[in-house]
Amino acid sequence: MEFQEMAVIQEHSVCEGPSRKESGKRGRKPGRKSSEKVDMKAKLERSRQSARECRARKKLRYQYLEELVADREKAVFALRQELEQYHLWAQDIDAGRHPEGLQAALEESIESRTEK
Secondary structure, three states: OHHHHHHHHHHHHHHOOOOOOOOOOOOOOOOOHHHHHHHHHHHHHHHHHHHHHHHHHHHHHHHHHHHHHHHHHHHHHHHHHHHHHHHHHHHHHHOOOOOOOHHHHHHHHHHHHHHO
16 A cells, blocks of 8 residues: 555656756856846846845844843942941941941831731
8 A cells, every 4th residue: 555655656756847848058048138128127126125124123132232241230239338338237247336327228128028
């Protein structure tokens, strides 16, 4: 049964070939110069337009990424400042001093937890 199925497949593939006979020559075909030039010009213009759009998308993507990086850098800077403040408060507590702003920060932290 497998042999019969393969024979049917081969018959269909033979029948589906090109309907006209090719001469086998490569290169330009005579008599098609004017229409091919118009097609080529249109194709080149579409290609140029596509390249312009691609460059514009790329520029927008880079602008978005630069803004994203700038925002993240600001967040990192703020977190470093906060960490430094906590470090100074810890040093003051270890030295037996009452750090300024600690009481206000604790009250603010308690308020934010109760709101959630």
